[in-house]
């Protein structure tokens with residue numbers, strides 16, 4: 001049995017795995033490889049990683065985790081979870097059942113594209129999710145903000 005199963009191995013999940021690995025906890029990270037910012041060419045505002053492709057940052061994080069022998073990274077989807085504190089079970093899409101004392105849920109959010117022609121193609125390029133991430137890059141150009149509303153899980157669009 002693991003100490004912790006982490007569901008979602010992107011920025012949040014790998015950050016959790018790093019600290020748990022350093023604490024010598026036995027950890028399995030399940031990940032389907034679809035980080036939210038995969039549509040962006042570059043990621044901004046993260047000290048030491050500014051203007052790097054997001055997938056490169058994650059690849060580097062996975063490499064660094066390799067020095068922690070108690071951390072296992074698995075490419076699989078968690079399909080269901082059951083149990084209680086100290087005895088959780090996670091069923092994966094390849095039919096495996098994994099056990100852990102704790103769960104860390106870091107599977108992110110998924111953006112739903114509105115039915116506007118061209119929106120999906122421009123997402124992460126000229127339609128950006130937040131001004132802090134890409135405002136500097138698009139300043140002075142024709143751009144839009146895709147606003148994610150948690151309550152409705154939908155995108156709106158405001159074009160300047």
Ligand SMILES: Cc1cc2nc3c(=O)[nH]c(=O)nc-3n(C[C@H](O)[C@H](O)[C@H](O)COP(=O)(O)OP(=O)(O)OC[C@H]3O[C@@H](n4cnc5c(N)ncnc54)[C@H](O)[C@@H]3O)c2cc1C
Pocket residue numbers: 007008009010011012013030031032033034035036037038039040042043044045046076077078079106107108109111123124128129132133134
């Ligand atoms: C276009 C765009 C550009 C962005 N640019 C920036 C930027 O420049 N700077 C910045 O700081 N932030 C940026 N962000 C925000 C950033 O992407 C998020 O803050 C960050 O990805 C959140 O990380 P996370 O680990 O919480 O979730 P995510 O990155 O969404 O990762 C969730 C992970 O869980 C996995 N997963 C989901 N369900 C399961 C399951 N059932 N089983 C196993 N795995 C599962 C997914 O495959 C994914 O790998 C941007 C976002 C977007 C959409």
